[in-house]
Amino acid sequence: MANLVKLVEHGITMARAGDRDDLSRRLEQTRSRLMDPSVRVIVVGEFKQGKSQLINALVNAPVCPVDDDIATSVPTVVRHGSPASAAVLVAGSPGGETELKRVPIAMDELAAHVSEKGNPGNKRGFISAEVCLPRKILSGGLSLIDSPGVGGFNSVHSLTTLTALPTADAMLLVSDASQEYTEPEMRFLRQAMRVSPNVACVLTKTDLYPQWRRVLDLDREHLSEGRQELIPLFPVSSELRLHAARLEDQELNDESGFPQLIKHLRQEIVGNSERNQEKSVRQDLLSVIEQLRLSLKAELAALENPNGTPQLIADLELAKEKSGESRKRSARWQVVLNDGMSDLISDMEHDLRDRLRKIQREAEQAIDEGDPGKSWEQFTEWLEERCAEAIADTFVWTNERAQWLAAKVAEYFDQDEMALPALRVDETDDVMDPVEPMPVLDPGHVKPTQKILIGMRGSYGGLLMFGLLTGVLGMALINPISIGAGLLLGGKAYKEDMQGRLQRRQAEAKNLVRRQIDDVIFQVGKQLKDRLRLIQRSTRDHFTDVAEEHHRSLAESVTAAQKAATTFSSTRELRIKAIRTELERVNVLHRHASALTAPQMVTAKP
Amino acid sequence: MKPVTSAAAELLRETTELYAGDHTALSMLEAYSCRLQEPLRVAVAGMAKAGKSTLLNAIIGEEIAATDAGECTKVVTWYRHGHVPKLTLHPVEGQPRELPIRRREGHLVLTLDGHRPEEVKHLVVDWPSPALKNLTLIDTPGLASLAESVSARSENSMAPDDAPSDADAIIYLMRHLHSSDVKFLEALQDPKRRFSGAVSSLVVLSRVDEIGAGRIESLVSAGRIADRYRQDKKLRRLSLGIIPVAGLLAQTARTLRQSEYVALAELAKVDRSARERTLLSTDIFLASKNPSTVNEEMRTCLVNRFGIFGIRLAVVLIQSGSNDATTLAQELARRSGLDELLDLLQGQFQARAAELKIRSVIMGVDQLLKDRPRPGAERVSPMLERLLSASHEPRELRLLMRLRSGAATLPREFAPEAEQLLGGSGTSVSKRLGLPEEAYQSEIEEAALAAVKRWRTLSEHPLSDRAVIDVCRTIVRTCEGIIEDLQSTADQR
The missing domain is CATH 3.40.50.300 (P-loop containing nucleotide triphosphate hydrolases)
Known part of the structure; x- marks a missing residue:
């Protein structure tokens, strides 16, 4: 790593010497990325599978609270840092933008902040907690994220986890050895695979279950049935590992299964991200060097061979013009990107609307079938869950398409081995947040006095009407017939009123559902659109920068060549010499840079 | 046979007559009448x-x-x-x-x-x-x-x-x-x-x-x-x-073998730290040779039938005085929650049981009448309704559920007693009335009468709303049932 930083710094000095501040800026960005590597591994699973204990065993310290009952209520990030410290992230004032505040806390207070006991259901509203530990395993920039367990992957939680996935480099799906994968787990895995292909599965608690090998085989079978045979599956025992650490027993540690998992984390996940990092550094360096070399070479050629200069300049001009084109808005890649994005946005909107409309129809049918007032609470819950499910689907799908589009654009961009821009959009886990909670529906209780009044209203009319009618026959206003009619009509009025109330409640409930769904479409659509626009912008900026640099390099070469043509012969020799040494230095850097990554190819194997 | 059960049998007989000739319906009805006789x-x-x-x-x-x-x-x-x-x-x-x-x-x-x-x-x-x-x-x-x-x-x-x-x-x-x-x-x-x-x-x-x-x-x-x-x-x-x-513990407790007890007793003799070490995980326990008297076959059996926790618990129990297989089995069963x-x-x-079964039968007949309407059904329907309203226990159960869920509300000071009377903590008369098991007949009668009076007062209170009155009526009915039973047993004597 230090080696890389040195190379990049070398490149920066050279770019500065060549008076190319645009190139040196790009390399500076590369350097800052290198200096602060971060590999985020999110640990997910249903509750009580041993996620927190897994992290504790990985870092050999009781950082995440573990309990026999449901323990974790706030996501906790464990990363490298010395000395050990802990903090919670609190959202800023509710009125302001999403500004995060870091509040340092004592290490031993962590449990009180993130556990279900100290902070049930995360009532105190922490965004997340952070723990820094001086551990070797974390030193590569690895940060482990402990997520609150989810009961059944089909709820709103699953959406939260899914939306957090694109920001993570890898995911560990934790399931214990008591049983094979269940349907919700497999469904979640399939969805997660589509968002982030870097998934590993962990089978925990192998110390407790004698048949864990059977379960392991069954799980492997399920994975291969779903064509996920490439997902590695690690059987581990956190208890054994913690015991091994206490007793300093290497053999026990080997038996815990952790060495393989750690190896995977280091070689595959951290290693992969390092290799990717290296690859992108190499690409940055090579492209910078190529551009520096271009102008030097052009000048050198013009100096050495003055007769060929006009031809050289003409060639360069042509190339410059061509590259100038790709800077314009009308460039092919720009068109592909813009068209693709607007297609994607409209498809996404349609998809979301379609899914939610289906839910709306279902909801209306359910409302028609009974009195919505009585079970409104369950009904809202159901609606919320179904919406979350639909949004999760749309989200996964959109994410896939966006990535595909970026790759497509890179293809059009006329340069081989183009680095894809990092499509990292943070802070997406609040997709559902801005939607107002469902309002309360009148449960439809009618007080006895009200009932009497309703009945009276009807019976009064009946009494009067029949009383008058029978009055013609010479009877009193209140007589048995008129009383009977009154009672009859009163009962009827009461029944009709009840019917009317039910219908009104049903209509109101439907209205509420419609409004809620509209709200969801509006808010979530906006969020997703924003996300896509962000991706579009970052893709465009990335490629425009590259085009810009390329163009400038060509322009500089042209000027250099032109300048060379007018150089006096006395200074010419000197200049040639200077350029030769400069070029030699550039070439050395080029050799170093191209030597990167090549020897370190490790074949991925589960 | 309880009167409701015979009423249900009567209902089935009537329905069978009604559906004479319809084989599918008849076989269904026969299944229902079997169900009345069978255990729950x-x-x-x-x-x-x-x-x-x-x-x-x-x-x-x-x-x-x-x-x-x-x-x-x-x-x-x-x-x-x-x-x-x-x-x-x-x-x-x-x-x-x-x-x-x-x-x-x-x-x-x-x-x-x-x-x-x-x-x-x-x-x-x-x-x-x-x-x-x-x-x-x-x-x-x-x-x-x-x-x-x-x-x-x-x-x-x-x-x-x-x-x-x-x-x-x-x-x-x-x-x-x-x-x-x-x-x-x-x-x-x-x-x-x-x-x-x-x-x-x-x-x-x-x-x-x-x-x-x-x-x-x-x-x-x-x-x-x-x-x-x-x-x-x-x-x-x-x-x-x-x-x-x-569950595993309970199953093993009910089927504990002497050989298993012997092996566990051997294990209990092993020095504590060494034992804890072998019981760290199932794999270690299976591979362990300590004590040598417990062979691999036995170890596999123990792990499968007890689980690591079960072995740990059994060893502790043996050490604290469960000296033979029967005592150990009893202790295990008690702790397992079985x-x-x-x-x-x-x-x-x-x-x-009787009421639960009748309920299933009533449902079945009701569905049958709906699915295969026949002329003459009006003869059966009133019986069905009567049976539905006569069977009090299902209503008690439903009310109990509603009380617990908060769907039915009572003034706070009455709620615990209501649950108890409805059989929430046991359906025996003394449990319902909150009396000790050995209470005298006269005591029970007194308590039941007092309960009837109390709940009737509440139901007649002008400020009680409709829902509360319904709850009270069901409870009063329960108490009256208790008194009725008491008197009929007294009469028999």
Whole structure:
């Protein structure tokens, strides 16, 4: 790593010497990325599978609270840092933008902040907690994220986890050895695979279950049935590992299964991200060097061979013009990107609307079938869950398409081995947040006095009407017939009123559902659109920068060549010499840079 | 026979006459009248791998239902009492067939005789076990299984859309409250169905010996977790009670062998730190040679039948004075929560068995009348209605559920007494009245009269609203029933 930083710094000095501040800026960005590597591994699973204990065993310290009952209520990030410290992230004032505040806390207070006991259901509203530990395993920039367990992957939680996935480099799906994968787990895995292909599965608690090998085989079978045979599956025992650490027993540690998992984390996940990092550094360096070399070479050629200069300049001009084109808005890649994005946005909107409309129809049918007032609470819950499910689907799908589009654009961009821009959009886990909670529906209780009044209203009319009618026959206003009619009509009025109330409640409930769904479409659509626009912008900026640099390099070469043509012969020799040494230095850097990554190819194997 | 049971029999007779000539209806009716005579049917349900078959074995007291690390119950299987062991397959179409009985390591081998699981309605096992005399148990495939058709079969059997459920009551197993659990329990109480809440359910927090990595305090934690679920409004609404049970422990306790006891006693003699070391994980325990008197075969047996937690617990029990296999078995059974479960089964289900069964029958007849209307049905309908209103226990159960869920409200100071009177803590007369078991006849009568008076006053209070009055009436009816029973027994003497 230090080696890389040195190379990049070398490149920066050279770019500065060549008076190319645009190139040196790009390399500076590369350097800052290198200096602060971060590999985020999110640990997910249903509750009580041993996620927190897994992290504790990985870092050999009781950082995440573990309990026999449901323990974790706030996501906790464990990363490298010395000395050990802990903090919670609190959202800023509710009125302001999403500004995060870091509040340092004592290490031993962590449990009180993130556990279900100290902070049930995360009532105190922490965004997340952070723990820094001086551990070797974390030193590569690895940060482990402990997520609150989810009961059944089909709820709103699953959406939260899914939306957090694109920001993570890898995911560990934790399931214990008591049983094979269940349907919700497999469904979640399939969805997660589509968002982030870097998934590993962990089978925990192998110390407790004698048949864990059977379960392991069954799980492997399920994975291969779903064509996920490439997902590695690690059987581990956190208890054994913690015991091994206490007793300093290497053999026990080997038996815990952790060495393989750690190896995977280091070689595959951290290693992969390092290799990717290296690859992108190499690409940055090579492209910078190529551009520096271009102008030097052009000048050198013009100096050495003055007769060929006009031809050289003409060639360069042509190339410059061509590259100038790709800077314009009308460039092919720009068109592909813009068209693709607007297609994607409209498809996404349609998809979301379609899914939610289906839910709306279902909801209306359910409302028609009974009195919505009585079970409104369950009904809202159901609606919320179904919406979350639909949004999760749309989200996964959109994410896939966006990535595909970026790759497509890179293809059009006329340069081989183009680095894809990092499509990292943070802070997406609040997709559902801005939607107002469902309002309360009148449960439809009618007080006895009200009932009497309703009945009276009807019976009064009946009494009067029949009383008058029978009055013609010479009877009193209140007589048995008129009383009977009154009672009859009163009962009827009461029944009709009840019917009317039910219908009104049903209509109101439907209205509420419609409004809620509209709200969801509006808010979530906006969020997703924003996300896509962000991706579009970052893709465009990335490629425009590259085009810009390329163009400038060509322009500089042209000027250099032109300048060379007018150089006096006395200074010419000197200049040639200077350029030769400069070029030699550039070439050395080029050799170093191209030597990167090549020897370190490790074949991925589960 | 209780008067309601004979009324139900009467109803069935009338309906049978009505449907003379209709073979499908007649066979259904015959099944219902059999059901009246048979013991109560209790289904054991839950998500895949919740430990249904293990618990079933524990209740029966024999390892007959097959248990495995993978999913193994694929079809609905009934276990009922019979003098000779017999296995009958009921296909969806066609006649039931008897299958040969084979056993492997004590477990019954359930072959489907060439049928695919979806072609089989259910299997019936007749077994000469005393535990099955008053109880027919129904083992069901797991819900939320990866093989969806398996789950569907289970749900269909217990909460069918168009017929009465096969089961009169359900023991629902869950390890933690999972959304699939709530979904299923809610389906049982679906208000859309006319007889919502027809099937009463008891929730068992299962496999509690695995909580907290098998530490010896696991059972204490389990009790705490069960307490938390008891406070959970959602769950209270859906079940009659929640108890933690360590199924594996219970099963082993009921079937403990002398050889196992000897091996455990050997293990208890080993020095403590060395023993803890060998009990760190199952793999280490299996590979260990300490003590050498316990061979590998025995170790495998112990691990499979006790689990790591079970071995740890048994060793502690032996050290603290369980000197022989019988005492150890008793202690294990007590700690596993099985006794408590059996008590609750007795208290909530068995005591109400007649009413629960009648309820299933009423539902069936009602559905039949709706599905196959016949002239003359108006003769049967009033009987049906009468029976529906006469059977008081279901109303009690429903009210109990509603009280617990908060759907029915009472002034706070009255709520606990109401639950008690409705049989929330036991259906015996003295339990209902909150008296000691050995209370005198006169005391009971006095208490019951006082209760009637108290609740009647509340129901007649001008400020009580309609819902409260309904609740009061049901409770008054319960108390009157108690007094009636007391007087009739006094008369007999």
